[in-house]
Amino acid sequence: MLEIAVKGNRNYWMWIIFLLIVIGIGKIAYLDQFFNGLMITGMSRDVSWGFYIANFTFLVGVAAGGVMVVIPYYLHDYEKFHRITILGEFLAVASLVMCLLFIIVDLGQPVRMLNVLLYPSPKSMLFYDMLVLNGYLFLNIVIGWKVLEAERNQVKPPAWTKPLIYLSIPFAIGIHTVTAYLYCGLPGRGFWLTAILAPRFLASAFAAGPAFLIILCYIIRKFTKFDPGWEAMQTLSKIVCYAVIANLFFFLCEVFVVYYSGIPGHKTHLQYLLFGYHGYNALVPWMWSGFILMAVGAVFLVIPKLRTNYILLPVACAMVFIGAWIDKGLGMISGGFVPSPLHHVTEYAPTGQEIVITLGVYATGFLVLTILYKLATQVKEEVGG
Amino acid sequence: MMEKSRRCFLKVAGIAAIGLGAAPAMNFAASDSHGSAAAEKAKSPDALHAERWGMAIIVKKLNDKIAKQITHACHTQHNVPDFTHEVDTQAFPNTRAVNHKQEIKWIWKEKFHYAFPDKEDEFLNEKFHHLPFMVTCNHCKNAPCVQACPTQATFKREDGIVVMDYHRCIGCRFCMAACPYGSRSFNFRDPRPFIAETDPDFPTRSKGVVEKCNLCAERLAKGEQPHCVEASEGAIVVGDLEDPESDVRKLLKEHYSIRRKQSLGTEPSVYYIV
Amino acid sequence: MTKNMIMGGLAVFVLAVLSPFWFNMVTTTQAAPEPELLGPAKQAKKCVLETYDMRANHMSLLDEWRDAVVRDADRIYVAANGNFFNMSLSTGENSCLGCHADKAKFCDSCHTYTSVDPYCWDCHTNPKEIE
Known part of the structure; x- marks a missing residue:
């Protein structure tokens, strides 16, 4: 073959x-x-x-x-x-x-x-x-x-x-x-020490994976004679939609627990990622763009009229994909290390x-x-x- | 039919090739034992023993000068690189610029609120702000780094010391993520250009492995006290935590002590008498 | 594929597989160097193992030693011939280099000849080089 x-x-x-x-x-x-x-x-x-x-x-x-x-x-x-x-x-x-x-x-x-x-x-x-x-x-x-x-x-x-x-x-x-x-x-590592991490990982995975697959379907349609099928892509987009919503929901659960309980060992990491900590804030714009991308992507995907739009669908998928990449690729790892176990901040x-x-x-x-x-x-x- | 049999042949040949590749490795492993059949390995008669080694740091006896002495004694005699050291460009040409965030340290001075971030009281006794707290590997009873290591390069000896086998470390740095005390350092580069004077009694490390305090296992084996104890002018005491008659236990019996991040359940073996 | 192509390919393959032999035919071969016994090793008649065993198995022995020292905290080796050794490459008189004083003539000459590059000396130090 x-x-x-x-x-x-x-x-x-x-x-x-x-x-x-x-x-x-x-x-x-x-x-x-x-x-x-x-x-x-x-x-x-x-x-x-x-x-x-x-x-x-x-x-x-x-x-x-x-x-x-x-x-x-x-x-x-x-x-x-x-x-x-x-x-x-x-x-x-x-x-x-x-x-x-x-x-x-x-x-x-x-x-x-x-x-x-x-x-x-x-x-x-x-x-x-x-x-x-x-x-x-x-x-x-x-x-x-x-x-x-x-x-x-x-x-x-x-x-x-x-x-x-x-x-x-x-x-x-x-x-x-x-x-x-x-x-x-x-x-x-207070940032990672949460039982919802695995579910959150899975939710973002089930959003990012299929979202990328939809984009790949568009590319295949453009460059080959093989048609993956519009209906299949539509079903995929619904999967992306619910998964990204679940991902955002899990994240909000995390935010609630961390901020409402107010335990410093857990809070400082999110504080660093979302608002900056002791003047260190390199990741703040990234994190917010990531969540905004995912949220807007979710809105695009949840509204049937927008989801079925041939031009908008790949845009929404790209937003979800990039948002998930920022969330996991930039925030998830650095966030766990900043501040350090001795509460020093090294960006x-x-x-x-x-x-x-x-x-x-x-x-x-x-x-x-x-x-x-x-x-x-x-x-x-x-x-x- | 022809096509099929050729494919079968190739498959079988491929599997056989894997087998052939493994054979010499097995022979080598087998030769391991016969060379030293009657030989024995033993500890030195002078070696110090403990059921569980532990450390007590009498913080009151520390000051900046002693703290510096301790770090210096430990680092120079364990060949810990100092990235502020000026590189001998003749011996080590083309040494690249240093990223000081990639430093290596085994035992060093921290302020109270960094050593004990969870004990940061609002109205803390004034003197605590100025006392030097020496921090190092805690040789935890339930060491998260030992659990994390995928090759058992970090392991717990029978006497409680958490040791690193630098030969085996693959440099995945999982142990660094696992350590709640930031006690581990990674060799981001070859340390040798940054060692002013190499101590011949201890190896250096190579690039790509993690390192940390070994409670001077090499000295205990010879019946000597750790470097930090000797340099501390009585501020650091090392002994057997399981022996009620040991100096460490006597100190802990008489004085109030704290340990770092006790709530995590790692059971550090380093006690701070405050 | 034609018969000629297959035969040609086979010929190239055979030539390539035998390349070490061709290489040795055009280059001059040297006799294997003998490790030189210098310093205390010259007087001492007995090493850890017999010369033949040592030559064949020193790497396994060293591997065993390092596990014993690092992992079991055993540092003394009582050899089958009754001699005591400090299980160490370079620390103390009773270690490998403590007895075989010259690393270059004892370790390196053979390792270089056989194109072996053990990473021992990435970390362990040769006391002579330090001075």
């Missing part, structure tokens, strides 16, 4: 070459980090996780979001999603590739990475995160590939894929739950080099995504035509 990926028009190759160039630049920037250490990042003693882990967290969400097409199609036989299920699964694959790369670029000693397997530590949440992330990646590759192959040969997918598909559903929930547990089980901003490496990882993910989507759409075109 892979031979499909090496046949493409000029646009396709231009895009691939562009991605390869970005990957190359990112790789050079990473090599410098590899030899000189994480000193090239903006991270510090107080803010010891930064942009890499933040993007990792966000992309785990995008990967988990794929389950929002799998559940309706496989559990509820919702036929309209037949055409886009594979897109959800392949999006999960690409996102997980990026997640794993982000973990690797964040490590201080990446060559010792396999110590996690050599000395398995069942008390560490990272151990489980590794298990579920790799498990979910494996499941999606196998399922996506086998189902697509069967479709190409116009036969039923092998029976053994069914249990794997059902298994992938708890795995999808699992990856984001365990990723939330990384943070919310730490006693000294964090990624360095240019850190951003270049991040873009390199994203480009790798998009390369995987492009190739997988090329396969999927071409097979669908062949079968449909």
